Amino acid sequence: MDAQEIRTADAHQEAALAAAEAPFVNLADPARAVGPDGKPVVSRRAPLWEDVPDAQWNDWRWQLSHRVNDLDEIERILELTDEERAGLSAPDKFRVDITPYFISLIDPKDPNDPIRRQVIPLGREQQAFTAMMEDSLAEDRHSPVPGLVHRYPDRVLMLVTTQCASYCRYCTRSRIVGDPTQNFSRRDHEAQLEYLRRTPQVRDVLISGGDGLTLAPKLFESILRGLREIPHIEIIRIGSRVPVFLPQRIDDELCETLEKYHPLWINLHFNHPNEITPEVSRAVDKLTRAGLPVGNQSVLLAGVNDCVHIQRALVHQLVANRIRPYYLYQCDLVEGSGHFRTPVGKGLEIMEGLRGHTSGYAVPTYVIDAPGGGGKIPVMPNYLISYSDHKVVLRNYEGYITTYEEPPTYLPHDKAACTYCQHERPEPGQSGVLGLLEGERMWIEPRGFQEVHSRGNTEAHRLQDPSKWVPFGVGAIEGSAGAPRRELRAGMDPGGDPPASTPKHVYGPGEEPRPREGEPTASAHGELL
Numbered sequence: 056m057d058a059q060e061i062r063t064a065d066a067h068q069e070a071a072l073a074a075a076e077a078p079f080v081n082l083a084d085p086a087r088a089v090g091p092d093g094k095p096v097v098s099r100r101a102p103l104w105e106d107v108p109d110a111q112w113n114d115w116r117w118q119l120s121h122r123v124n125d126l127d128e129i130e131r132i133l134e135l136t137d138e139e140r141a142g143l144s145a146p147d148k149f150r151v152d153i154t155p156y157f158i159s160l161i162d163p164k165d166p167n168d169p170i171r172r173q174v175i176p177l178g179r180e181q182q183a184f185t186a187m188m189e190d191s192l193a194e195d196r197h198s199p200v201p202g203l204v205h206r207y208p209d210r211v212l213m214l215v216t217t218q219c220a221s222y223c224r225y226c227t228r229s230r231i232v233g234d235p236t237q238n239f240s241r242r243d244h245e246a247q248l249e250y251l252r253r254t255p256q257v258r259d260v261l262i263s264g265g266d267g268l269t270l271a272p273k274l275f276e277s278i279l280r281g282l283r284e285i286p287h288i289e290i291i292r293i294g295s296r297v298p299v300f301l302p303q304r305i306d307d308e309l310c311e312t313l314e315k316y317h318p319l320w321i322n323l324h325f326n327h328p329n330e331i332t333p334e335v336s337r338a339v340d341k342l343t344r345a346g347l348p349v350g351n352q353s354v355l356l357a358g359v360n361d362c363v364h365i366q367r368a369l370v371h372q373l374v375a376n377r378i379r380p381y382y383l384y385q386c387d388l389v390e391g392s393g394h395f396r397t398p399v400g401k402g403l404e405i406m407e408g409l410r411g412h413t414s415g416y417a418v419p420t421y422v423i424d425a426p427g428g429g430g431k432i433p434v435m436p437n438y439l440i441s442y443s444d445h446k447v448v449l450r451n452y453e454g455y456i457t458t459y460e461e462p463p464t465y466l467p468h469d470k471a472a473c474t475y476c477q478h479e480r481p482e483p484g485q486s487g488v489l490g491l492l493e494g495e496r497m498w499i500e501p502r503g504f505q506e507v508h509s510r511g512n513t514e515a516h517r518l519q520d521p522s523k524w525v526p527f528g529v530g531a532i533e534g535s536a537g538a539p540r541r542e543l544r545a546g547m548d549p550g551g552d553p554p555a556s557t558p559k560h561v562y563g564p565g566e567e568p569r570p571r572e573g574e575p576t577a578s579a580h581g582e583l584l
């Protein structure tokens with residue numbers, strides 16, 4: 056060994072020692088975030104609960120039993136608007152109940168707070184709209200036993216409770232959710248399990264509600280066990296908003312229970328980045344450590360997340376927490392949701408702003424849950440088969456064709472007031488397809504397009520290449536470039552065939568065949584539009 060080798064070996068040893076002395080702190084993991092005091096970071100608490108001891112605040116049972124639901128109580132936490140007072144005083148409104156943790160995340164002074172809009176009713180909620188339905192997905196019609204929706208060949212939706220940790224104003228199942236008199240009993244669960252035992256084609260069961268994670272832990276476990284005792288059930292998944300409203304519920308005990316029933320998946324429901332708090336990061340970390348793949352289903356909501364910059368911030372925070380965006384839902388045609396609805400074009404615009412611009416992991420599938428009960432239909436070619444100014448026509452995986460009525464009014468996203476739009480993630484050229492959607496340009500022409508002068512304007516026009524395209528009747532027709540030029544005479548097909556024995560009607564420029572009075576008209580997709 057020479058002197059140089061010794062020095063190198065020493066340096067290595069020193070480096071190894073130094074590494075051993077300073078434990079690595081992963082500052083990127085949101086579940087390990089600590090505050091200046093070295094303790095795990097916590098979210099803001101409304102002043103009303105400042106004096107509640109931490110042990111109680113962090114106890115999910117305390118959170119559930121201290122939910123707020125009436126006007127006077129909420130008035131002590133938020134500065135309410137007149138319309139919110141009207142919403143909270145409406146006699147037949149969908150249930151209001153909000154955990155102290157969740158309502159504390161709201162900015163008490165901001166009437167447009169995205170969390171507030173999801174849980175505090177507005178007077179507008181009572182307004183009916185075209186195509187509104189009570190059970191817009193026809194779930195009751197697809198239920199062989201109460202609470203079990205068997206819509207797809209190989210999987211079912213199992214509603215185990217009508218109760219949630221808090222209630223979302225746009226809830227698809229507001230016809231039953233929140234209503235304790237319509238709750239499912241052990242007897243119903245047993246009937247659901249019995250149906251599944253007798254239905255071997257079901258390999259995937261989605262537990263939802265309401266929210267199964269609000270059930271008493273023993274009851275919830277007995278349902279998981281009942282399912283796992285059925286040999287043909289391969290995967291069980293839970294759809295839950297508990298980690299959003301009540302992250303305290305995701306404790307070690309629950310995770311130890313869940314671990315016993317793998318393969319188990321879970322889908323959560325975040326709509327806005329403000330919902331992803333340090334408490335949520337720690338709860339989701341526990342779920343992923345227990346081996347559950349975690350997904351997210353968002354609903355596209357006007358005034359909450361109808362903005363590509365908000366959606367991008369949301370999906371980035373989701374993947375940073377190892378949550379995989381699964382679906383982005385078009386808002387259903389359900390009572391109470393009128394003012395949350397957006398045009399389908401909004402969702403398409405958001406998808407275009409995500410795909411390619413960010414990790415494929417961060418991009419959900421945009422779906423419309425088919426009105427009338429055809430299941431989730433992705434908004435993409437092959438499925439989106441027609442689109443008018445007020446309706447889209449969609450087909451599902453089985454060929455069932457349905458329509459979605461767009462909202463007649465939509466108050467566009469307020470970019471000037473949106474902090475996400477103001478602090479847009481820098482990425483040049485990301486305004487629609489190269490500025491076309493944003494109106495920065497009107498067209499993009501391929502190379503070789505020439506400017507022609509017409510009616511005093513200079514415009515890029517058709518490709519002036521005679522081998523590709525020659526104006527009809529001026530030179531050769533498509534596909535026969537270079538062939539001898541033919542004159543087109545009245546009564547002659549463009550193909551050049553001589554007139555048939557019965558002369559065809561000749562239409563003048565701009566004329567086209569029209570039905571006579573009383574004759575049926577052909578419209579797109581059998582009159583659906």
Ligand SMILES: *Cc1c(COP(=O)(O)O)cnc(C)c1O
Binds near residue numbers: 204211212
């Ligand atoms: C959403 C849903 C499912 C699951 O659908 P995936 O596309 O597989 O996530 C199953 N059954 C019903 C009734 C549903 O609404």
Ligand code: SF4
Binds near residue numbers: 218226
């Ligand atoms: S958590 Fe789900 S089921 Fe419960 S109110 Fe919200 S949308 Fe409805």
